[in-house]
Amino acid sequence: MSAVLNLRDVSVQFGAHLALQGVNVSMQAGERVALVGANGSGKSTLLRVAHGLLKVSHGHVSVATDVTQAMAFQRPHMLRSSVLRFVVWGLWLQGTPWRDAHVRAMQALERVGLQDIAQRSARTLSGGQQQRLALARAWALQPNFVLLDEPTSSLDPHAKREVERLLAEWVAAAEVSLLFSSHNLGQVKRLATRVIYLEAGRVLADLPVDAFFNQPLGESHPEAHLFLKGELG
Numbered sequence: 001m002s003a004v005l006n007l008r009d010v011s012v013q014f015g016a017h018l019a020l021q022g023v024n025v026s027m028q029a030g031e032r033v034a035l036v037g038a039n040g041s042g043k044s045t046l047l048r049v050a051h052g053l054l055k056v057s058h059g060h061v062s063v064a065t066d067v068t069q070a071m072a073f074q075r076p077h078m079l080r081s082s083v084l085r086f087v088v089w090g091l092w093l094q095g096t097p098w099r100d101a102h103v104r105a106m107q108a109l110e111r112v113g114l115q116d117i118a119q120r121s122a123r124t125l126s127g128g129q130q131q132r133l134a135l136a137r138a139w140a141l142q143p144n145f146v147l148l149d150e151p152t153s154s155l156d157p158h159a160k161r162e163v164e165r166l167l168a169e170w171v172a173a174a175e176v177s178l179l180f181s182s183h184n185l186g187q188v189k190r191l192a193t194r195v196i197y198l199e200a201g202r203v204l205a206d207l208p209v210d211a212f213f214n215q216p217l218g219e220s221h222p223e224a225h226l227f228l229k230g231e232l233g
């Protein structure tokens with residue numbers, strides 16, 4: 001297996017605040033890694049660093065050269081455009097010719113069940129539809145490394161299940177590596193192969209998913225243990 005992502009001793013500073021501190025993470029191709037931790041623990045920052053959107057203040061980041069990345073954001077920024085255009089635009093930026101981009105965008109919209117509203121303004125979509133649109137946009141790029149920032153946050157239970165089902169289908173059908181943040185520990189159990197627990201910008205636990213949930217973490221990782229108890233209790 002080869003590393004798709006390697007963060008070595010990475011720190012990110014915003015003013016006086018350290019959002020990430022001495023983070024070491026190496027991800028192999030095909031891994032599905034969940035980032036968990038309280039609000040403000042650094043999950044989104046780590047995702048943005050991995051996607052090259054944020055420069056690190058210290059340390060080193062490398063991404064394998066054969067990797068095609070796509071990221072879907074927690075609150076996707078909807079352009080003043082149609083649903084279809086929103087997806088086409090991502091492909092066009094990637095260098096896909098306009099006509100091919102249209103075909104692939106429609107396929108991606110069908111995949112997430114938005115084909116019937118392809119001409120609607122993206123801004124008029126519900127939260128769940130916007131999350132599905134963000135997935136379609138990422139999907140259309142045919143990435144082999146997908147980064148998702150809380151893919152089902154603020155969705156109702158039905159929409160949550162629906163988006164999660166799409167995600168599970170996607171990662172099962174394609175050889176993709178997945179790095180995602182989530183506050184939904186059930187979802188983490190269902191989708192992840194490995195869990196990284198962050199607190200105040202530091203990695204406090206980095207374990208296979210079974211070990212994270214089943215091992216008594218109390219002695220080895222007291223903070224992660226308390227977090228789990230709080231979230232599950």
Ligand SMILES: Nc1ncnc2c1ncn2[C@@H]1O[C@H](COP(=O)(O)OP(=O)(O)OP(=O)(O)O)[C@@H](O)[C@H]1O
Nearest residue numbers: 014017018019037038039040041042043044045046
């Ligand atoms: N652009 C920025 N400028 C200043 N501070 C920032 C910026 N982005 C993030 N931070 C701070 O860095 C810390 C980590 O933020 P981050 O968004 O990575 O946390 P998170 O774990 O994703 O939180 P949440 O669960 O609420 O999404 C927070 O204290 C946040 O306020």
